Amino acid sequence: PAGTEVAGNVSELLSKSSYPSRVVLYAGRALLARFPRAVQNSSRKLLKKSGVIIKEEGHLLSIQDNCLRFDSGFEEQADFILLATGVHPSPFFAEAGLRTGPEGGLLVNSRLQCSEYPEIFGGGDCICFEDQPLDKVGVYxxxxxxxxxHNLKAFLQEEALQDFDPGGDYLLIFNLGNGLGVLRKKWFQISGKLAFMIKDWIDRKFIKDFK
Ligand SMILES: Cc1cc2nc3c(=O)[nH]c(=O)nc-3n(C[C@H](O)[C@H](O)[C@H](O)COP(=O)(O)OP(=O)(O)OC[C@H]3O[C@@H](n4cnc5c(N)ncnc54)[C@H](O)[C@@H]3O)c2cc1C
Incomplete structure (x- = not known):
């Protein structure tokens, strides 16, 4: 999804400059493969509308002298390359001998605590939540x-720790550039200007609360 958002927004930025440009999104074997079909279709439509060329030629194997090589044998030259190949936790945890999940994230229990070393806590993209796999999104x-x-303070003061409840399905909104977005929550989905406006409002409000 990061590559999709970046491609749409880079395309918008370049459309405002006088330089001739071509934005190509190499989307693995299928655009937004792990998202529902309706989200894939709407995103594809909006990106194409913004002039983004979508290629589903397989996975990238190497980049040498600006030449991209894919596992399907496909090759292409690019002037400027932005990589968005997914979030992977640092190998630091495994190297330090801590228990990790399948992607290398620090394994934490329901109290966001490392079970073997209870003085270690973790949250965000770098953890693997033992109870259920969580998407690597800021929402969590x-x-x-x-x-x-709470738990860091409680641990130091020898008080009761709290359990983390991930909550239900979260609101997903992609910002695809040019003031357009795709929104999904459970069975509900909209795309276009309104989806972007909702995301923009939520994000600005969130930042304002920290100022
Ligand atoms: C393009 C894009 C769009 C996204 N949009 C959304 C969205 O709309 N909604 C949403 O919920 N999520 C979104 N996400 C995901 C969201 O950004 C992450 O899930 C969230 O930022 C994770 O927070 P974090 O604190 O775990 O990690 P980060 O925000 O990545 O923070 C980790 C920090 O640690 C620092 N760091 C790394 N290594 C070291 C080190 N060795 N020493 C010291 N500091 C270090 C990094 O510089 C960074 O500042 C998006 C992600 C991308 C890439």
Whole structure:
């Protein structure tokens, strides 16, 4: 999804300059493969409308002298390359001998605490939540924050720790550039200007609360 958002927004920026440009999104084998079909279709439509060329030629193997090589044998030259190949926690945890999840994230229990070393707590993209796998989105990092803060203080003061409840399905909104977005929550989905406006309002309000 990061590549999709970046491609749409880079395309918008370049459309405002006088330089001739071509934005190509290499989307693995299928655009937004792990998202529902309706989200894929709407995103594809909006990106194409913004002039983004979508290629689903397989996974990138190497980049050499600005030549992209894919596992399908496809090759292409690019002037400027932005990588968005997914979030992977640092190998630091495994190297330090701590228990990790399948992607290398620090394994934490329901109290966001490392079971073997109870003085270690974690949250956000770098953890693997033992109870259920969580998407690497800021929504969870933000929801974890007050529990993490409470538990760090409680641990030091030898008080009761809180459990983290990930909550239900979260509101997903992609910002695809040019003031357009795709919004999904459970069965409900909209795309276009309104979806972007809702995201923009939520994000600005969130930032304003910190000022
Ligand atoms: C393009 C894009 C769009 C996104 N949009 C959304 C969205 O709309 N909604 C949403 O919920 N989520 C979104 N996400 C995901 C969201 O940004 C992450 O899930 C969230 O930022 C995770 O928070 P975090 O604190 O765990 O990690 P981060 O925000 O990545 O913070 C980690 C920090 O640690 C620092 N750091 C790293 N290594 C070290 C080190 N060795 N020493 C010291 N500091 C270090 C980094 O510089 C960074 O500042 C988006 C992600 C991307 C890439």
């Amino acid at each position: 990092a933000v929801r974890e924050n007050p529990v993490l803060f």
